[in-house]
Amino acid sequence: MRVVVKLRRPDPVWDIYLKKLKAEADTCLLYDQDPIPVFQDVEVMITTNLSRETLSYFPALKKIFLFKTGMDGLPLDELQKRNISVVCSHANADVIAEHALSLALALLHRVPEFHNDLCKGIWYSDGLHYHWRSISSFCIGILGFGHIGKCLYQKLLPLSRRILVLNKSGKYPEQVESAASFAEMTEKCGLLFICVPKTEETTDLFDETVLRRMKNAYLINIARAEICNEKALFEALSQNYLAGYASDVWYHKANKTDRTEKTMPSDYPFETLHNVVMSPHCATHDLDSHERYIRSAVEACIAYLQTGAEE
Numbered sequence: 001m002r003v004v005v006k007l008r009r010p011d012p013v014w015d016i017y018l019k020k021l022k023a024e025a026d027t028c029l030l031y032d033q034d035p036i037p038v039f040q041d042v043e044v045m046i047t048t049n050l051s052r053e054t055l056s057y058f059p060a061l062k063k064i065f066l067f068k069t070g071m072d073g074l075p076l077d078e079l080q081k082r083n084i085s086v087v088c089s090h091a092n093a094d095v096i097a098e099h100a101l102s103l104a105l106a107l108l109h110r111v112p113e114f115h116n117d118l119c120k121g122i123w124y125s126d127g128l129h130y131h132w133r134s135i136s137s138f139c140i141g142i143l144g145f146g147h148i149g150k151c152l153y154q155k156l157l158p159l160s161r162r163i164l165v166l167n168k169s170g171k172y173p174e175q176v177e178s179a180a181s182f183a184e185m186t187e188k189c190g191l192l193f194i195c196v197p198k199t200e201e202t203t204d205l206f207d208e209t210v211l212r213r214m215k216n217a218y219l220i221n222i223a224r225a226e227i228c229n230e231k232a233l234f235e236a237l238s239q240n241y242l243a244g245y246a247s248d249v250w251y252h253k254a255n256k257t258d259r260t261e262k263t264m265p266s267d268y269p270f271e272t273l274h275n276v277v278m279s280p281h282c283a284t285h286d287l288d289s290h291e292r293y294i295r296s297a298v299e300a301c302i303a304y305l306q307t308g309a310e311e
Contacts, residue, residue, distance in 0.1 A: 001305055002026045004039060004058070006047040008256065013291050017298045021046075024305050044304070046297050049073040055082075063087070063304060067297035069096065069148075069284070070197060072224065087304075090147040091296035092284045097151035099283035100193055100222040103246035107218060107277045108133045108191070135159050138218075141179065141189030144196035145172065148222065152193060164189060168196075186210055191218045198224035211236040221247035222283060225266075234268035237275055245270075246277035254280065 003025045005018065010031070021027040025044075030036070032049075036057045043062045050064065052075040064079070064086045071086055079086060106112060109132040117123070124130045140160045142149045145167035153176065156163055164179040165172060172178050179185035182205075185192065192214070196202050206219070206228040219242060221228060230251050236242040250265030270276050284293070 002042045003044045004028045004030050004042050006030045008032050013294060017294050024302050046301055052078055065297045065301045067293040087300055089293050089296045091292040092289045093147035094151045095286050095289055096148050096283040097155055100152055100220055101155050103277055104220045107244045107246040108135055112277055113274055136161055138190040139188050141185045141192040143194050149195040186214050194221045194223045194227055196223055198226055202227050204229045208232040212241050215241050216243045218244045221249055225249045225251045237273050244275040248279045248281055248283045
């Protein structure tokens with residue numbers, strides 16, 4: 001069986017793992033900028049991105065292993081049409097959950113606000129309202145109870161008084177309390193984490209109606225920006241219907257080819273709001289995450305090559 005590893009650019013971390021793959025199968029390395037011949041006999045690909053055009057050069061493709069979380073950037077309809085299965089990596093679910101928790105604590109404790117004030121020598125800009133909120137004071141919601149949601153649940157358990165989870169499957173461990181519906185979760189939870197993938201069903205899920213129902217609540221987005229309607233979210237925050245928002249995912253993305261190019265995260269000036277904490281899609285930027293993704297994808301691929309197992 002022949003395997004293609006498709007990378008954006010040369011990556012020294014891949015060297016040792018390419019050797020492991022080559023010991024199991026005929027393995028070809030392809031960079032995004034390379035001209036693409038027709039790979040008539042390639043059945044397996046390892047990558048993070050794949051365009052519809054590139055997919056057309058792989059008529060025999062059967063399986064894709066991603067060294068990332070999430071299937072955005074893939075032509076899902078064409079993959080489904082051709083019956084090509086995709087295996088995501090969940091190797092960094094725990095560090096993504098950790099970053100979600102750090103965003104929540106920074107927002108609730110108002111760390112960026114206090115830091116910016118103290119840099120100017122200001123200790124109490126408003127003595128009457130210069131307080132932070134404890135995470136233990138909230139009923140917490142986790143929307144999406146997959147790998148990341150489960151890791152987040154374990155981290156929140158010793159810090160919170162009540163956690164409600166909600167999953168599309170409706171299946172939960174016995175000791176986990178679930179919300180009866182999305183409406184109930186948004187009504188009862190003062191702190192809500194978004195951990196669901198972006199799909200047609202979840203795009204703009206948090207619209208004006210939902211956000212106004214969440215008056216005085218805090219929202220943490222570790223999934224995809226488009227799950228929250230951009231205009232409605234900005235208005236809810238600027239008008240103080242929503243108490244606060246922290247997110248690692250945004251509506252505009254950085255230019256990965258030219259890292260010096262500045263890109264604002266949205267068409268709306270979220271950066272001017274006091275109740276927003278932003279991070280630049282870096283939940284998996286801890287020191288070992290990149291290699292962890294690669295290792296998990298290669299191990300899953302080798303298992304498939306040897307036994308037909310997907311993971």
